[in-house]
Amino acid sequence: MRVLRRIWALSAKEVRHVMRDPRSLYLALGMPVVMLLLFGFGVSFDLERLPIAFVDLDQSASSRELRQRYTANDDFIDAGSIALEDAERALVAGEVMAVVVIEEGFERHLRRGEQASIQLLIDGSDNNGATQTRGKAEAMGRVFGFSLAQRSVASAPPPIQTRQWMRFNPEGRSAVFLVPGIAAYVLAMVAVMLTALTVSREWERGSMAQLFSTPVGRLEIVLGKLLPYVVLGTLAVLLVLAVGMWVFDVPFRGSSVALIVLSFLFIAGMLGQGLLISVVARNQMVATQAAALSSMLPSMLLSGFIFPIENMPMVLQYVSRIIPARYFVEGLRGVLLRGNGLGELWPQAAALLAFTLVMIVVSTARFRRSIA
């Protein structure tokens, strides 16, 4: 009973600090939403309206049809016809993303049922743009080829035809898969910040000595400080996801219980990490920097938010296993997009729980009991 009363007293005090100085409320609730909007609108891997120029050496009905097909939807826009000599210059100047060269005799080859080729010069300096341009251009060439093949009576249908069906994100919008990542990244940062300062602040103010003169235990301090922020942080998660669904049309197909459990565990883990930093750091300056570094970089780079974990070097793949953001991103994508529940996502929940417990145990163990 006394233990609970002490934890309660610590939590109530922490809430009063927050009420006194609502900056941490803004930090917890306002900042994640603002960052989600900034990232959500700013970071998009969907490329549209890529300017491409054409060098049409054939000047035939077929070459014109090809050109039309390229620019029929919004993926590419027609940057005009240029001469072959100017193709290189246009790429160097960055005026176009790609140049499509249609060789002379394009229509003649097609008529005869021979292979007709087009040449694609792509600006490779933007890797993501180049990859997408190549993919889209190839797809269009293939589609055009099929439709020509079907039109000609003589030729049989192509032997193999792949029908793709992209589940969970049929339009392939990057927002749908980025929002969970952004949410994890932003919330990781905010949560670590929230607690990183609470213990070092007590040391700096001298109130820690006062606390230690009372029968309060270290675990009680750790839990008492964690509790109010876990509530605040879980609210922040739900708020961010609500904004994500509303603004970016991210679907929510899975179990809300799973969502709340994962959010709670993730937030508790990150707050625990902040607390550990706070316990070890001793002054607020060091604590702030350690908090920023230890939360931002791993949850950005190693969570699978931007870079797929499968593509990482083996070492980093192992490292990513201790990054809570990884499990939270996986969990969120599962709940929101794949419609999962805890039945599928219990390994992620278990990993987050384990991280949280380790943080609490290590924070308590590293808590210096004595002063001076």
Place this chain on the structure above:
Amino acid sequence: MTEHAIESRALRKQFGDFVAVDDVSFHVEKGEIFGYLGANGAGKSTTIRMLCGLLEPSGGSATVAGHEVGREPMRVKASIGYMSQKFSLYRDLVAEHNLEFFGGIYGLSGKRLRSAIEAAVERTGLQPYREALTSSLPGGIRQRLALACALMHGPEIVFLDEPTAGVDPASRRDFWRLIRELAQAGTTVFVTTHYMDEAEYCARIGLMVDGQLVALDTPRALKRDWVPGVTLSVGGRDLHRGIEPALALPGVIAAEPFGAAVRVRFEEGREDEAALRRLFGEVGRVDRVERVDASLEDVFLAVVGAGAKDEAA
């Protein structure tokens, strides 16, 4: 189980090569006001911190409120109140919330917490400041609030580490009235200070010099032992040149300037007012000669002086 409120046995604290507290032994009676005096850095705070379980002793042991500090720190902490030298409440909370917090930390809740707060507010006269932000309180009120927080759970013993440092004289007097009331109600008070006038209020005094407890007794006995004899104060003008020759008078132990006056201490029964008037009349003007009591300040200087002599020898 010991009958003393506090018992320290060869308590020792070493930081690297520096011995902050050097084998200190003493005991404090229940309900006593025990003064712990010494210059800054003499080891007062370090001793208090060890007794409160904030600092682990390097050697020796101590029993506080019947519990061994090293073995049962949590029990010790539950039976004591501690007020640190540096103001350490939460400045961004209002006064009452600080009381509420410390009450909660000591395990109070509900009705018992409310009545403990009322009692503390009543006792320390904080009624008008309950809703005030702690950072906005004047120094004297803050110290009273800190004391009130340390008393929330009705501890048997309170440790006050320089509770009146930097507080104006009127507030210091009020604060000491509180301390005396506490002791009358049966609470043991262990207090450090470097104001010698405050030390007069203590039932017994321990004097620390360089980590060692060099004297321990009632104020009266300390004065008798460390500043023996009879002190005469010579008041007037231009008297300081008479100090050297006065030391040569028969029976004189010491002669020191005290403001414009000179204080001359004789061995008991050998005081000679006429000789002083004659001697100082030659170098300046003597207005009056009167017998004065030794102060604790004299004791302190004598004790520190003895320590310095020991070192020289």
